[in-house]
Amino acid sequence: MVNAVENGSITSPRGFAADAVAAAIKYEGRLDLGLIVSEQPALVAGMFTRNAVRSAPVMLSSRRVARGQARAVIVNSGCANACTGERGLRDAEEMTALVAARLGATPEEVLVASTGVIGTFVPLDRVARAIATMRPDRTKGHEFAQAIMTTDTTRKEIALAGKVNNTSFTIGAAAKGSGMIHPNMGTMLSFITTDAAIEPSFLSQALSRCVDRTLNMVTVDGDTSPSDTVLLLANGLAGNPVLDQSNGAEFEAALSQVCTYLARAIAADGEGATRLLQVTVTGARSMDDARCAARTIASSALVKAAINGADPNWGRVVCAAGRSGAVMDPDTVSMTLCGTPVMSRGMLVAFDDQALRASLQLDTVEVNVDLALGTGCATAWGCDLSHDYVTINASYTT
């Protein structure tokens, strides 16, 4: 039994604190530097971008995550610190050293993530002055979620509380979107904390399984970022019997629920999005085929533009599946749009055009495609392609 924590955030689990300040990294007077601290060293698992171009923070943090323990994560928006060479790496290291000095930790215990414009340097002097003013506490989880936003229009955070063997545990999380979103084995920036005590290899495996079904199934524009990072910190303060593969099912279910929430929130707030697109593919020859078809449909420019116009142009959905690489036979495909059948085993189904157009104007548009070839199934989340997406991205660096 898992329950949402009212007003939950990244600091809802025991022993986590946060802070956020305005460091003028790209804009004045806007929270752009966030810090998460665990009062005692936490186990850590992480997943990172598979783009061949990796930001300096991704290079540094992925090395440090391999150690398995962390005390803090420093995160900035406004600058991705990517394509910045040796100097970028030194800047990322310096950010962690400054935080470590302030906390009485070693730099190796501090992780770093950055998001924003690619190819510019972090203004290290301003960041250093800002870090010197940070005073993390339990009340500032929301400010952290605010500080990591770039073109996001809403904070993305959640906390869930569950129980194992009469011991309650809590999971908190914060994430940011909202452009260059097409994660490949990592994800956009997502930070998850928990006070549950968890065996390290189970921690990594549970995170990997959950992210692959959730955050890795989000797409806004097909562009994988060099900054994608998800970190899960577990400090064990709940005092539960240590969870592993044998007794961790409930924790993993809760973690999956948290990741699904973040995935939907990121897709719904994709750059310029007016509605959430949820694509479920069933009956695929394999799970990989289902994932591939669902994500290709959700990222098709033509499907996304049609959803923007509430246009029941289902032919584009079938064609996107057809080019996805998934095995498919057009004669066996069935499809519903917002619950309305439009195609049945390869044949057109007559539908009420006006009624369907009305359904397509809902906040969430559900597309279900049954390939009828096997048992593979997967869900992907995306959003529509709007004029605002073009406006936002035609002038991002200015």
Add this chain to the structure above:
Amino acid sequence: MVNAVENGSITSPRGFAADAVAAAIKYEGRLDLGLIVSEQPALVAGMFTRNAVRSAPVMLSSRRVARGQARAVIVNSGCANACTGERGLRDAEEMTALVAARLGATPEEVLVASTGVIGTFVPLDRVARAIATMRPDRTKGHEFAQAIMTTDTTRKEIALAGKVNNTSFTIGAAAKGSGMIHPNMGTMLSFITTDAAIEPSFLSQALSRCVDRTLNMVTVDGDTSPSDTVLLLANGLAGNPVLDQSNGAEFEAALSQVCTYLARAIAADGEGATRLLQVTVTGARSMDDARCAARTIASSALVKAAINGADPNWGRVVCAAGRSGAVMDPDTVSMTLCGTPVMSRGMLVAFDDQALRASLQLDTVEVNVDLALGTGCATAWGCDLSHDYVTINASYTT
């Protein structure tokens, strides 16, 4: 030595005629049905979509092209005749039978191609009445190019004349874009005629090599169509010694020039496009890597939106290459935008921002990326992502 034919079209080569009529397939009073006829049976080579969803005309024509000979091609816009099942196939066959009857040919000698909305049936009665009025002649090449347009804003046609052994030959061509353009081993609709006498296997190989370097390197929106078709008809009326691998280099060069022209024309007139994007990748580990990186950059939504805004956001270019699957080392990459160096062996290069923004407002934006890992090189053509693309595709079926 190859020269452009003034006012050239699909009927410039000897022995080819064309016609176009308004059949009211989707709109009234608009040319939407075109016919190419060779006065004597022509050798034919073709390439077709690799989308698992194939339109009825693609299924029928790909079978017939395998026979190696054709007399005519009937083409309609306004309806793709895709996802239309058995009835769609019968309709496509009937269109060829009607043309065959009119020409005194067999249906097997007639090919068909259709483009337009997916999932609607061809209005066969109107098409039959229109075919009955067609009178192909040498003067109507331009009307054919007009009739195959959908959201295209310009006709795409060209003719080149060359010589082999003192015998002149001509190549003519017409093509249409301009959305659902991301050909995979076939292409959008392109029709090429020539009066050169050519050995059949060389005809196919030359077409395949040229298309892979040209029409298969075009992308407008990343969506591969179920209708992609390129057909090359060679009727031999030039009377030249039969061309094959040993003596066909000049013909293949001319064919490549024709295909490059069509590829650029289709990209420049992509849906909503305000400028042509030409991406050249050099120094790749392999030719496949170069193709993959060039096409991924040219199809990146973020790169395309930046080009729309004349924004020198080169980080997006590097990141698109990084996610393309091509082997790359960020520390060896160099890049120019419109001739201006912005990155050199992985390091940022200072540039005059205002001057570069001005260059990015030209009709053609050239992006050159040197991976410095090998000798693979390739060029891809695309266009910017504009508000008009969204407008066009949010209401296409209406």
